[in-house]
Amino acid sequence: MTVQLIPFVFLDGNAGEAISFYEKSLDAKVVFKQTFGDAPNDPNHPLPAHAKERIAHAVLKAGEGELFVADIVPGQPHQGGNQVSICMTTDDLEKSKRFFEALQPGGQVNMPLQEVYFSPAYGVVTDKFGVTFQIFTTRQR
Numbered sequence: 001m002t003v004q005l006i007p008f009v010f011l012d013g014n015a016g017e018a019i020s021f022y023e024k025s026l027d028a029k030v031v032f033k034q035t036f037g038d039a040p041n042d043p044n045h046p047l048p049a050h051a052k053e054r055i056a057h058a059v060l061k062a063g064e065g066e067l068f069v070a071d072i073v074p075g076q077p078h079q080g081g082n083q084v085s086i087c088m089t090t091d092d093l094e095k096s097k098r099f100f101e102a103l104q105p106g107g108q109v110n111m112p113l114q115e116v117y118f119s120p121a122y123g124v125v126t127d128k129f130g131v132t133f134q135i136f137t138t139r140q141r
Helices: 015-025 093-103
Strands: 003-011 029-035 055-062 065-071 084-090 108-116 119-126 132-137
Touching: 003 015, 015 029, 015 055, 015 065, 084 093, 093 108, 093 119, 093 132
Parallel strands: 003 065, 084 132
Antiparallel strands: 003 084, 029 055, 055 065, 108 119, 119 132
16 A cells, blocks of 8 residues: 655646646656546536646656646636645555545535546545645556
């Protein structure tokens, strides 16, 4: 079982530009990139055509570290101070549940821990100190 804490930068439509900038300025390499248009279509939440090219998730490798970069979903609030969160990644479903529950007291659940197309258990919680954590469970191989 592995646990990683990875900085996750959220931008408002310019994640592609930021990725190019980080590639040059940090000698980073893009190891994964997916747009919102690449994700399965959700008829309950249709995606505007102009948002399909926004970056849903990108992973950059810089030295021994990783940096996640994405655009916010169109319509979500974006302001200075909320564009960085910590992505806590584990391959242990029970540990994900424990982390998620432990971060909630005095804080706020932004997205319940649930199965989504890219993870068997993913959720977002802001702790009592105002730090936002994304709990991401990798799929067992």
